[in-house]
Amino acid sequence: MASAWWPCLILALLSGLAASGFLRSPSRPLGVSSPVSNGIEVYSTKISCKVTSRFAHNVVTTRAVNRADTAKEVSFDVELPKTAFITNFTLTIDGVTYPGNVKEKEVAKKQYEKAVSQGKTAGLVKASGRKLEKFTVSVNVAAGSKVTFELTYEELLKRRKGKYEMYLKVQPKQLVKHFEIEADIYEPQGISTLDAEASFITNDLLGSALTKSFSGKKGRVSFKPSLDQQRSCPTCTDSLLNGDFIITYDVNRESPANVQIVNGYFVHFFAPQGLPVVPKNVVFVIDVSGSMHGRKMEQTKDALLKILGDMKGEDYLNFILFSGDVITWKDDLVQATPENIEEARIFVKNIHDRGLTNINDGLLRGISMLNRAREEHRVPERSTSIIIMLTDGDANVGESRPEKIQENVRNAIGGKFPLYNLGFGNNLNYNFLESMALENHGLARRIYEDSDANLQLQGFYEEVANPLLTGVEVEYPENAIQDLTQNAYQHFYDGSEIVVAGRLLDEDMNNFKADVKGHGATNDLTFTEEVTPEKIALWNGAAQSTFTWLDTVTITQDGLSVTINRKKNMVISFGDGVTFMVVLHQVWKKHPVHQDFLGFYVVDSHRMSAQTHGLLGQFFQPFDFKVSDIHPGSDPTKPDATMVVKNHRLTVTRGSQKDYRKDVNIGTKVACWFVHNNGQGLIDGVHRDYIIPDLF
DSSP states (O other), rough: OOOGGOOOEEEEEEEHHHHOOOOSSOOEESSOSSSSHTTTEEEEEEEEEEEEETTEEEEEEEEEEEESSEEEEEEEEEEETTTOEEEEEEEEEETEEEEEBOOHHHHHHHHHHHHHTTOOEEEEEEEEEETTTEEEEEEEEEEEEEEEEEEEEEEEEOOOTTEEEEEEOOOOOOOOOOEEEEEEEEEETTTEEEEETTTTSOOHHHHHHHHHETTEEEEEEOOOOHHHHHBTTOOOOSBOOOOEEEEEEEEEEESSEHHHHHHTTTEEOOOSSOOOOOEEEEEEEEOOOOGGTHHHHHHHHHHHHHHHOOOOOEEEEEEEEESSSEESSSSSOEOOOOOHHHHHHHHHHOOOOOOOOHHHHHHHHHHHHHHHHHHHHHSSOOOOEEEEEEEEOOOOOOOOOHHHHHHHHHOOOOOOOOEEEEEEEESSSSHHHHHHHTTTOOOOOEESSSHHHHHHHHHHHHSSEEEEEEEEEEEEEEETTTTTTEEEEEETTTOOOEEEEEEEOOOTTEEEEEEEEEEOOSSEEEEEEEEOOOOOEEEEETTTEEEEEEOEEEEETTTEEEETTTTTTEEEEEEESOEEEEEEOOOOTSSSSSOOOOEEEEOTTTTTOOOOOOOHTTTTOOOOOOEEEEEEEETTTTTEEEEEEEEEEEEEEEEEEEOOOOOOOTTTEEEEESSSSGEEESSSSSSSGGOOOOOO
């Protein structure tokens, strides 16, 4: 699956450029403050985001022209989320496009070094800041030539604190004549909130350049600052566009789960609301070695004091400090009573740095404390345990081998609760912290040395502060699903979302059930979702859009209009010509025989030609028929008669049918003659010519 690319570095290798004779010269990036003096003018930058069902497809396009008399080197820099993966990169010079090759991390590093040594054009992704990685590629552009850089990357948006977030770095470093960010969001569940903010611009100025709207399933955000709006001051020639542009949204949640099916694959979203919070037992394992001295220690203490204020009365907690040795606040976990919280605040305020870094003993002490509390029933039966470690360096006393520390921690935890590792600053082995957290059902987060480091710590704690379910398992019929992603989770936290994807064994299966089971604060819970893959598929060439009868949406393109009215009908119109209606006839779900069916009706056929054929088309034009010899039939209420049509003599029976064009719910009763033998003698050909095996 695509997610396998996320932790990789990516190489865009454009070997064809070297063969074309492009020379390298001292680099001048796109982000210069005086583009005219350098001769390079960046005249267009556009970021286009298309989000469907939490999956973002983003295209970054930058266009530049070399107005100098000599060749100039141009660098293209893009900062993209660390959870994203590049799917395509192209470079176009004077109308000739050079495609890039996307490689995995180890291959990318080797090919990048080789390409640079040979003077070829290559790009490599490197870490850049808190949430981003930087993609950089440079190319020489001849005098008077134009160059277009286009980078495509994709990302599965994760829900945190009740919202999905798209994080875009805006940093052109110069005024750009055409600068635009466009985001179109489509969510089948419907959009409940949509917002956008920028760190580099005041709200008043942002409001004049930003438009945002959402209705039903669609949302749109557009940010198009003019040249004057980009200036750092009314007479300045440098740009104020330098910072973060963040789009957040959430979806409607009529039920805890939502399942979507496309082309034989499904994705299952699960995010229940309104559940009571499960009490938690938290041990904070804090690095107090000498390297934490000063600002880092003060920010850590500020964050812990704020976290103590957010602890709930039914929670249990303890603090373990490690440097060269290990110090505990209490011998055992204590309940977060007002008295204990106040005592904890005094303890935190008096924390000071000392000595070396003994990560192994600090973690093992915390794990042992949590295990003992559970074994000795010191904490509520329906509670969950969490261990959170903060460190700013590598182990340098006691057991210092990362692989051995990982083994010790893994064996001690034994899969019973998650470990969350927070790495403060850059002077540490973050890969070690991340690997150790992931193999113990947790995650790692880097805390950046900045003025808001305490807020970063608090923000992480808020993500795990409110567990709603523990021991969550998502189950599907064994004979229906294969190639499942992760479907078991130790915790579901309020404001987050569980996402499971898989493939249907039978693309034509009518339905299957998905059960989500978990332990709540007061009882065990099971959520059952009935999944039906019935869909409405529309094609535009090879492009396909898929909807269901639960949608309310209108699509208009190239003279064709399609309107889906939720659980009622679908209306298809071709320009000023004919209009069709497909009505969804729903029957009692427990009916022993009948099932839901579709009725196809022609609302306006006066423009259809005499050549229109098919099951309905052959009757759009008048044709001759004669009914005679009306006489009693086998049913006294329904007389029989003889019909002469198309040179055939047929026996027909009087009855009635419903016309649903004017009243889609009840319909209008219409008298008609029924033709026997599957319409033989009336329709062209035989009835089997008009039967299809599957409507979907």
